[in-house]
Amino acid sequence: MNKKTKKNLIEYGLIAAVMAVLYFSGLHTEVLGFLQRGILATGVMNPELEMAGPEKKEESRPVADFNLKLIDTKGGQTSMEDLRGKVIFFNIWATWCPPCIAEMPGINKLYNEVDKEEVAFIMLSVDQDFQKAIDFHRKKGYNFEVYKVDGALPQMYYTQSIPTTYVIDSRGNLALTHMGMGDYDTAKFKEFLSSLK
Template sequence: MKRKTKKNLIEYGIIFAIFGGLYITGLHTEVLGFLQRGVLATGLMDPDLDKNADLAVNDTNSKAYFSMSLINSKGEKVAMEDLRGKVIFMNLWATWCPPCVAEMPGINKLYQDVDKDKVAFIMLSLDQDFQKAIDYNEKKGYDFEVYRVNGAIPEMYNSQSIPTTYVIDPNGNLVLTTYGNGRLQHQGLQGFP
């Protein structure tokens, strides 16, 4: 019995050391995102979009709020108003969020596949230190630009769950909102130019 207890303590110590090391180095988010992508890739957790409560298709076509100022990774101010007339894909994310990290490769693939003259991407980082988002984006080699809000996030886009994605049509209507599902796929967004 004493031998088994000692073995269990060693096993738990090794597990604790591994998870502690991942946490201290900040790699826990990457590992959890990788594991989540793996589980999602199996198809076992594909959402049934007819029953998915995390997906909100805005039937009322509420008007999007365009009076938001952004700052990109180069420090330049960008007015959301300047994007009016395009489809706008806005994703609220953070580097410390495993579901956000898990969906980034799919968002990057979507970004590569759409017509940039017709679709604008706002990858809005919620990291307190915006440089972390910039460094993460560069390290991963994603093609899209990252932004931070210049001021407060407008109430319309203030979400208690991340990742959150908003799609605004060229007429300025908020037509799609997804909350915290970490499973945004290119084929899930039919009609993208």
């Protein structure tokens, strides 16, 4: 075995060892999420936004399904119906999903900057063990609440892709469906939310 081959084997062995440690320690999701934040910074994953206004006919937007019951991190129950009249930022995520982890800091910044009287957030965890979502939320110190579904998820919000984000305007119409991660802490997205009030 020549020196170059031996060196390559050592390098690949070290990479494999690091990946194994990350995987078995559970840190791989955090590391991949961190790396994917770099992709978010480019803007290529951002949602296509269509501003509301007089030229945008509301009837072209589907009516949102408000038949969603939720349980928060303290065991409290709430309903999406309670949020009717507000713009709703509704994100489906999981702790094991690196793209979900990647977009969370931006969602938290957005949450901290919007008027909570006009914009509500539903951060719906699909973790089988909701305690994992609670622990993740607590560890990260995010300001938004996280929820699990109480009952069935309305068909309108079924998705094969997480994260998936829905935005519902204040009139109860589905204004945005974005599958995959996105950077929501942008001036353009904040303007979009304002246009839906």
